[in-house]
Amino acid sequence: xxxxxxxxxLRSLAAHGILLxxxxxxxxxxxxxxxxxxxxxxxxxxxxxxxxxxxxxxLVGYKTVLAQGDFLQYFLNxxxxxxxxxxxxxxxxxxxxxxxxxxxxxxxxLMGLYLALGIMIPIRLGTVAILQLMVASGLxxxxxxxxxxxxxxxxxxxxxxxxxxxRGVSADLKDAGRIDxxxxxxxxxxxxxxxxxxxxxxxxxxxxxxIWNDLWFPLILAPSEATKTITLGSQVxxxxxxxxxxxxxxxxxxxxxxxxVLYLIFSRQLxxxxxxxxxx
Amino acid sequence: xxxxxxxxxxxSFGRTDVIKGVDLHVDDGEFCVFVGPxxxxxxxxxxxxxxxxxxxSGDVAVDGTRINDLAPAKREIAMVFQSYALYPHLTVRDNxxxxxxxxxxxxxxxxxxxxxxxxxxxxxALMERRPAELSGGQRQRVAIGxxxxxxxxxxxxxxxxxxxxxxxxxxTRIEIAKLHRDLGATMIYxxxxxxxxxxxxxxxxxxxxxxxxxxxxxxDLYNDPDNTFVAGFIGSPQMNFxxxxxxxxxxxxxxxxxxxxxxxHGASMEPGRxxxxxxxxxxxxxxxxxxxxxxxxxxxTVRLFGExxxxxxxxxxxxxxxxxxxxxxxEGKRLR
Ligand SMILES: Nc1ncnc2c1ncn2[C@@H]1O[C@H](COP(=O)(O)OP(=O)(O)OP(=O)(O)O)[C@@H](O)[C@H]1O
Ligand SMILES: [Mg+2]
Numbered sequence: 001x002x003x004x005x006x007x008x009x010l011r012s013l014a015a016h017g018i019l020l021x022x023x024x025x026x027x028x029x030x031x032x033x034x035x036x037x038x039x040x041x042x043x044x045x046x047x048x049x050x051x052x053x054x055x056x057x058x059l060v061g062y063k064t065v066l067a068q069g070d071f072l073q074y075f076l077n078x079x080x081x082x083x084x085x086x087x088x089x090x091x092x093x094x095x096x097x098x099x100x101x102x103x104x105x106x107x108x109x110l111m112g113l114y115l116a117l118g119i120m121i122p123i124r125l126g127t128v129a130i131l132q133l134m135v136a137s138g139l140x141x142x143x144x145x146x147x148x149x150x151x152x153x154x155x156x157x158x159x160x161x162x163x164x165x166x167r168g169v170s171a172d173l174k175d176a177g178r179i180d181x182x183x184x185x186x187x188x189x190x191x192x193x194x195x196x197x198x199x200x201x202x203x204x205x206x207x208x209x210x211i212w213n214d215l216w217f218p219l220i221l222a223p224s225e226a227t228k229t230i231t232l233g234s235q236v237x238x239x240x241x242x243x244x245x246x247x248x249x250x251x252x253x254x255x256x257x258x259x260x261v262l263y264l265i266f267s268r269q270l271x272x273x274x275x276x277x278x279x280x
Numbered sequence: 281x282x283x284x285x286x287x288x289x290x291x292s293f294g295r296t297d298v299i300k301g302v303d304l305h306v307d308d309g310e311f312c313v314f315v316g317p318x319x320x321x322x323x324x325x326x327x328x329x330x331x332x333x334x335x336x337s338g339d340v341a342v343d344g345t346r347i348n349d350l351a352p353a354k355r356e357i358a359m360v361f362q363s364y365a366l367y368p369h370l371t372v373r374d375n376x377x378x379x380x381x382x383x384x385x386x387x388x389x390x391x392x393x394x395x396x397x398x399x400x401x402x403x404x405a406l407m408e409r410r411p412a413e414l415s416g417g418q419r420q421r422v423a424i425g426x427x428x429x430x431x432x433x434x435x436x437x438x439x440x441x442x443x444x445x446x447x448x449x450x451x452t453r454i455e456i457a458k459l460h461r462d463l464g465a466t467m468i469y470x471x472x473x474x475x476x477x478x479x480x481x482x483x484x485x486x487x488x489x490x491x492x493x494x495x496x497x498x499x500d501l502y503n504d505p506d507n508t509f510v511a512g513f514i515g516s517p518q519m520n521f522x523x524x525x526x527x528x529x530x531x532x533x534x535x536x537x538x539x540x541x542x543x544x545h546g547a548s549m550e551p552g553r554x555x556x557x558x559x560x561x562x563x564x565x566x567x568x569x570x571x572x573x574x575x576x577x578x579x580x581t582v583r584l585f586g587e588x589x590x591x592x593x594x595x596x597x598x599x600x601x602x603x604x605x606x607x608x609x610x611e612g613k614r615l616r
Binding site: 170172173175176177178179180181182190191194195 | 351368383
């Protein structure tokens, strides 16, 4: 409240200018994709920045994508993999973080470091071993394979961020729960989790986007028609010699929608997470 | 029902020994206050009684039954925390009733118990609110209500008033004293505050670095301390410590409380008069505190009744009341 009084209009104008500029730059590629997905092929190349007019308006991209048949299936696959991985990352990440932050046991610090190591070592280095593992366990070309890999990929960051936040949850509150006879599970689910919800949302967003966008593991572990994800599915329109740009743009345009929805769900919490501590 | 006995209780965190062998008995219905400097282990001791910290060695017993290995919820204790520790997602009523609900008490009985506690603490109008919608004082009353509802054998308080402002602190202190009279329950109370300790306690336990220095009624500790630590810790402003040698006495240290020094103007040198210079004066209306710098003993505090006129830098002299002095040896032990 004090700070608003100090701010000169000039300064807040400048701040807004910078932020607006950044927003424009960040949104520009999205804008180009969406605009061009509604134009015919010639118009895309003639003037990529023009808005679709009566002459150039064309839904051929969307028609191709939807006619491709399995596109809905790809969508569902992506959605299943993302949501399931997200669920497991948040559940196991939060549980591990709780154990690390709450209990004193031998090797606590080492365990924490071990779990955080994954942040620095890309999981793709282990692709060959992972593939062998999946072949051996008969999980190739299943969504389970992807969910397992993405859960492993997301856990290090989740554990790292959440254990930091959980250390901040009042110890007295947990102790009060213990004295009142709550089980450790109730303390975790009913007292601690609601208080770290903003952190959970932050982790959710940072975990979700790389999973949704990933091309590598679907291509290697689950390239079959039934298990293709949307990112992999869109690749059929990109050929070595000819690329169906209408279809690619339409597919990308459609692919944005679900992440956008998930993001909107988490964003309220996310903003609270980022500003946590700023406002007491 | 709720006599507490600690026998040779110790606690170590890894290699650091925090509690180094505490023996203590608190009678049923007694109000026992733990005091001591920051970091001496008051909270740790309280948490061991509550079962929130494991006991490294020794026994904790309530009514003669060893409870070392009992879960906190099974010990029939209630604890009030400095930070209130109310459940943010529950209403005042549910906050107070949670323990009973967990214990499987039927709903009508829970409602009755919470209503009674609510009435006792003047929380009736707030029963359906959430903690975020309450003031600090109201939150602390809810925390106390949560403790009452369980009708525990032992009440444990860890600096419950230190987050309240001065006026509210006095008011809540009186409420706690009244509560103790009404319930007749055993209470153990940790505090930094001299006044809380002196006014509430039946028995004060002075702790230092994980050991009990002295246990006794407030006035016993005030008038009959066992060593320099207790003498200096109980009483505010602090007791003055003088070098006995400079006064021609055989003990190592001589202690005298600020109210037992008399002060007069002037720089005359008489036997038994300790000369000095006023370095600071605090007028509190009802009393005046004069800080006097002396050659031999450093800074001494004199507490005078009413409003008194002493100027900074003025030459003054002090006299001891010989019936009120304490003698201590080189280790700080009292010589009787
Ligand atoms: N979980 C822990 N791990 C290691 N050391 C601890 C732990 N908890 C407390 N200690 C140490 O034990 C000592 C006693 O702590 P405790 O909280 O009991 O002090 P206190 O007397 O309550 O102090 P205060 O008056 O400041 O609340 C301190 O030196 C503290 O550093
Ligand atoms: Mg403490």
